[in-house]
Amino acid sequence: MKAGRITGAASLEAFCRGRLHTAGLVSASLAAAAVLGVDPAALDAAADARTPSPALRIAGRKLGRQLMRAARATWPLGELEALAREFPKGAHQPVVLGLAARAAGLEAVDAAYCAAYESVSGPASATVRLLSLDPFDATGVLARVAPEVDRVADRAVEAARRVVDGGVDALPAASAPLLEISAEVHAAWAVRLFAS
Amino acid sequence: MHLEHHHDGPGAVSADARRPDGARRALRIGLGGPVGSGKTATVAALCRALRDELSLAVVTNDIYTREDAEFLLREAVLPPERITAVETGACPHTAIRDDISANLEAVEDLEDEVGPLDLILVESGGDNLTATFSKGLVDAQIFVIDVAGGDDIPRKGGPGVTTADLLVVNKTDLAPYVGSDLERMAADAKAQRAELPVVFQSLRSEAGVADVAGWVRAQLAAWTA
Ligand SMILES: Nc1nc2c(ncn2[C@@H]2O[C@H](COP(=O)(O)OP(=O)(O)OP(=O)(O)O)[C@@H](O)[C@H]2O)c(=O)[nH]1
Ligand SMILES: [Mg+2]
Numbered sequence: 001m002k003a004g005r006i007t008g009a010a011s012l013e014a015f016c017r018g019r020l021h022t023a024g025l026v027s028a029s030l031a032a033a034a035v036l037g038v039d040p041a042a043l044d045a046a047a048d049a050r051t052p053s054p055a056l057r058i059a060g061r062k063l064g065r066q067l068m069r070a071a072r073a074t075w076p077l078g079e080l081e082a083l084a085r086e087f088p089k090g091a092h093q094p095v096v097l098g099l100a101a102r103a104a105g106l107e108a109v110d111a112a113y114c115a116a117y118e119s120v121s122g123p124a125s126a127t128v129r130l131l132s133l134d135p136f137d138a139t140g141v142l143a144r145v146a147p148e149v150d151r152v153a154d155r156a157v158e159a160a161r162r163v164v165d166g167g168v169d170a171l172p173a174a175s176a177p178l179l180e181i182s183a184e185v186h187a188a189w190a191v192r193l194f195a196s
Numbered sequence: 197m198h199l200e201h202h203h204d205g206p207g208a209v210s211a212d213a214r215r216p217d218g219a220r221r222a223l224r225i226g227l228g229g230p231v232g233s234g235k236t237a238t239v240a241a242l243c244r245a246l247r248d249e250l251s252l253a254v255v256t257n258d259i260y261t262r263e264d265a266e267f268l269l270r271e272a273v274l275p276p277e278r279i280t281a282v283e284t285g286a287c288p289h290t291a292i293r294d295d296i297s298a299n300l301e302a303v304e305d306l307e308d309e310v311g312p313l314d315l316i317l318v319e320s321g322g323d324n325l326t327a328t329f330s331k332g333l334v335d336a337q338i339f340v341i342d343v344a345g346g347d348d349i350p351r352k353g354g355p356g357v358t359t360a361d362l363l364v365v366n367k368t369d370l371a372p373y374v375g376s377d378l379e380r381m382a383a384d385a386k387a388q389r390a391e392l393p394v395v396f397q398s399l400r401s402e403a404g405v406a407d408v409a410g411w412v413r414a415q416l417a418a419w420t421a
Binding site for chain 1: 295297298300301
């Protein structure tokens with residue numbers, strides 16, 4: 001936003017679309033694979049490999065640690081406890097999300113939807129706060145990308161099924177270099193409103 | 197619903213009184229209150245008063261800077277590894293009450309890294325009169341107001357003033373200059389808080405933080421009893 005790339009609803013929509021089909025698809029696939037019972041440590045390593053920016057890796061683990069706390073308080077499940085023990089400072093958020101969904105008795109597609117939606121709802125609410133964008137315009141953006149969220153969730157579940165047989169290399173590795181670069185630039189700012 | 201508490205599991209979920217290894221965790225005391233009322237100054241004075249008798253650490257919360265932590269570091273009230281800054285990125289109350297996870301991570305990491313600790317002070321960034329700490333984060337809370345913010349604040353009440361375990365009315369040295377009526381503040385606070393304690397202090401005076409330090413010692417005695 002500070003770089004002037006997002007200035008209103010139209011550029012927000014373009015940004016959301018880009019994030020959804022790259023980072024969103026990867027997150028959704030990781031989450032879906034975790035629901036299907038793929039080894040979370042292998043998924044966590046795959047998430048690392050798909051996140052070049054150290055700042056984003058740290059943020060992803062922080063979010064995972066926070067989600068883990070909420071999930072364990074709500075659904076005490078052996079697999080969640082084991083992951084918390086293995087990653088005391090946090091596993092990647094989509095992996096925790098998938099395992100939490102599994103603990104809650106949800107399907108792979110549910111976790112994929114959560115991750116895909118999160119990849120667009122975060123930027124939308126940040127734009128409301130930082131640019132004072134009309135919140136109804138932001139909601140309109142989310143509504144317009146909804147059909148694509150559907151498609152990304154479906155693709156993520158297909159990818160996750162391939163992972164069950166073929167291993168984590170079957171996960172998509174779509175990347176958005178500008179997101180990674182701007183995360184590194186942002187981490188170096190003295191005054192930051194958001195940590196992720 | 198009754199949720200199980202795992203004391204040998206992979207870490208406490210939030211307010212569990214025991215650490216994963218079974219040891220009692222540090223007492224956590226929160227300090228909240230309006231912007232500039234003297235929270236950081238009170239934390240600094242408490243550290244100086246208590247650091248020789250207790251194992252202490254501090255967590256500060258600022259919206260988008262690390263000002264408070266940097267002040268404490270400059271004043272060298274504690275070694276740097278005992279001070280952690282949480283950047284809330286939004287109204288401070290969201291991080292001390294609504295989503296306490298970043299602060300819980302800070303207190304847990306401090307205990308892991310510099311523990312065992314007796315006491316952790318958690319300072320909220322300056323906020324409004326409704327800002328209170330979650331019971332999942334702290335065991336007791338101090339609400340710090342000052343005489344210069346208007347002597348009608350105790351009468352206005354709000355959750356901070358009425359429910360905090362200790363209300364501190366700070367900067368009494370300034371009362372003559374800003375025309376604040378301390379007796380009226382005391383009467384209003386009494387009316388709002390019934391038996392809950394109130395301390396009037398000036399950190400510029402000889403006594404300084406002594407009364408608040410005494411209250412903290414009593415809290416700690418009750419916690420370890
Ligand atoms: N005269 C006087 N000044 C005080 C007293 N206590 C604190 N101050 C001053 O009040 C100013 C604000 O104090 P802080 O401790 O930074 O206040 P704070 O509540 O931590 O502020 P925020 O964290 O920004 O909300 C500083 O300049 C302190 O030196 C006091 O008892 N008397
Ligand atoms: Mg302060």
